[in-house]
Amino acid sequence: MSAVSDTPVLDTLAAMTVDSLERCGLSPDMLMLTRIAALAASDAPPISYVAHIDPALKAGMTADQLQDVLVAIAPIVGTARVMTAAGNITTALGIAIAVAEAEAQAEIDARG
Known part of the structure; x- marks a missing residue:
């Protein structure tokens, strides 16, 4: 029996990610x-991009590489999914920036 958690969904996703990383040989x-x-292919919501x-x-990905991925998969997944992915990535970046700014402000406030 596993321990009870306040965040069972997040804990499960984190465990799945760790397991995937341990078994994957990709750089x-x-x-x-x-x-x-x-x-993008699965029409994921912005929060899924936030996690990545x-x-x-940290892996050194650039905005150009993100665009290249969307260009590469467009003929397979279609323009609607690619456009949705682009919008969701933009939203995710906005969320990530807002969180980083809030964390920085909290740190400044804590210092006094």
Whole structure:
């Protein structure tokens, strides 16, 4: 029996991600490119992209690479999904920036 958690869904997703990373032989940048393509193909919501922004940046992904992924998959998944993905990525970046700004402000406020 597992321990009870206040965030069972997030805990499950984190465990799945760790398991995937341990079993995957892709380089970090290729892994992120693959995941972004899968998110676009599955019509994922912005919050799904939010979870991948920091790891993608840490893997050295650029905005050009993100665009290249969307261009590469467009003939397969269609223009509607690619346009939705582009919008969702933009929304996710806005969320990530807002969170980072709030965290920075909280740190400044805590210092006095």
